[in-house]
Amino acid sequence: MNLKEKIAKLKKEKNAIILAHYYQVPEIQDVADYVGDSLGLSQKAAETDADIIVFAGVHFMAETAKILNPTKTVVLPDLKAGCSLADSCPPEAFKNFVKAHPNHTVITYVNCSAEVKALTDIVCTSSNALKIVESIPKDTPIIFAPDRNLGKYIIQQTGRDMVLWDGSCIVHEAFSIDKLLKMHQKYPDYKIIAHPESETHILKTATYIGSTAGMIEYVKAHPKEKFIVATEAGILYKMQQEMPNTELIPAPAKEDNTCACSECAFMKVNTLQKLYDCLLHESPQIDVVKHIRKKALVPIQRMLELSR
Numbered sequence: 258m259n260l261k262e263k264i265a266k267l268k269k270e271k272n273a274i275i276l277a278h279y280y281q282v283p284e285i286q287d288v289a290d291y292v293g294d295s296l297g298l299s300q301k302a303a304e305t306d307a308d309i310i311v312f313a314g315v316h317f318m319a320e321t322a323k324i325l326n327p328t329k330t331v332v333l334p335d336l337k338a339g340c341s342l343a344d345s346c347p348p349e350a351f352k353n354f355v356k357a358h359p360n361h362t363v364i365t366y367v368n369c370s371a372e373v374k375a376l377t378d379i380v381c382t383s384s385n386a387l388k389i390v391e392s393i394p395k396d397t398p399i400i401f402a403p404d405r406n407l408g409k410y411i412i413q414q415t416g417r418d419m420v421l422w423d424g425s426c427i428v429h430e431a432f433s434i435d436k437l438l439k440m441h442q443k444y445p446d447y448k449i450i451a452h453p454e455s456e457t458h459i460l461k462t463a464t465y466i467g468s469t470a471g472m473i474e475y476v477k478a479h480p481k482e483k484f485i486v487a488t489e490a491g492i493l494y495k496m497q498q499e500m501p502n503t504e505l506i507p508a509p510a511k512e513d514n515t516c517a518c519s520e521c522a523f524m525k526v527n528t529l530q531k532l533y534d535c536l537l538h539e540s541p542q543i544d545v546v547k548h549i550r551k552k553a554l555v556p557i558q559r560m561l562e563l564s565r
């Protein structure tokens with residue numbers, strides 16, 4: 258049996274589910290029961306009746322699945338699958354930030370630790386951030402954390418004056434505006450689509466701004482168009498599967514790297530072999546201490562209720 262067949266067999270024997278983010282390598286996406294964006298993945302995690310959740314994504318995503326399923330086993334292929342954005346918001350510093358802004362409603366983007374979620378009123382993802390912010394009464398001041406680029410985008414879209422935490426994603430800040438504009442000059446008939454974690458000058462060039470799932474839906478809804486895609490390059494695999502005849506180019510990164518595009522090194526530490534090993538040994542497991550888990554569950558459930 259090859260590795261993919263072994264994973265399928267083991268998954269059945271152990272009543273496991275494999276949830277994968279669009280940024281995972283293609284062979285992981287191929288064995289997953291569900292491939293999606295952060296919102297879709299938390300919705301799947303909330304409704305699964307599997308005994309084991311194999312989370313092919315990064316740590317905060319697996320942690321969210323564990324918070325939603327405290328009695329299930331949640332494994333991550335590699336514990337080094339972190340997130341620069343989550344790391345840019347240390348819980349102690351964030352606690353002080355919240356204290357310094359009393360009476361503010363705290364909205365955090367799902368890309369943060371369980372400890373930060375425990376200090377939060379309502380969680381959001383890039384799919385539902387506008388809706389969640391708009392659900393808060395207009396006269397209520399808001400803290401938005403940790404992504405300053407998504408925060409700025411929401412302020413611009415809603416006119417809400419939010420206090421922003423100064424965090425960001427290294428991958429989405431790696432796009433080069435100069436190279437992107439040059440690329441667009443070379444391919445003027447391509448439309449730029451971008452993830453809202455990107456910087457404002459990148460977003461200004463975009464015809465469509467949305468989550469990874471939103472970007473895929475936009476491409477599917479415009480079969481005659483060609484696209485320059487400004488998000489982590491792993492998304493191109495699913496986009497191209499959905500739209501085999503659509504021409505897609507990854508947006509160029511500031512530093513030349515092997516593929517001249519932006520790849521998330523954290524997402525890419527997971528491999529098919531590590532996924533098999535973690536399912537076989539049921540390790541490394543994700544655990545969240547009870548008092549944090551209970552507090553963090555409340556804002557996640559609020560988000561899920563508002564996203565139905």
Ligand code: 13P
Pocket residue numbers: 293294295296368382383384426454467468469470
């Ligand atoms: P979405 O999956 O919500 O689009 O977010 C992208 C991302 O950076 C996940 O880490």
Ligand code: SF4
Pocket residue numbers: 315339340341342343368426427428429454489521522523524
């Ligand atoms: Fe975190 Fe950015 Fe990687 Fe997403 S792409 S997991 S936000 S570092």
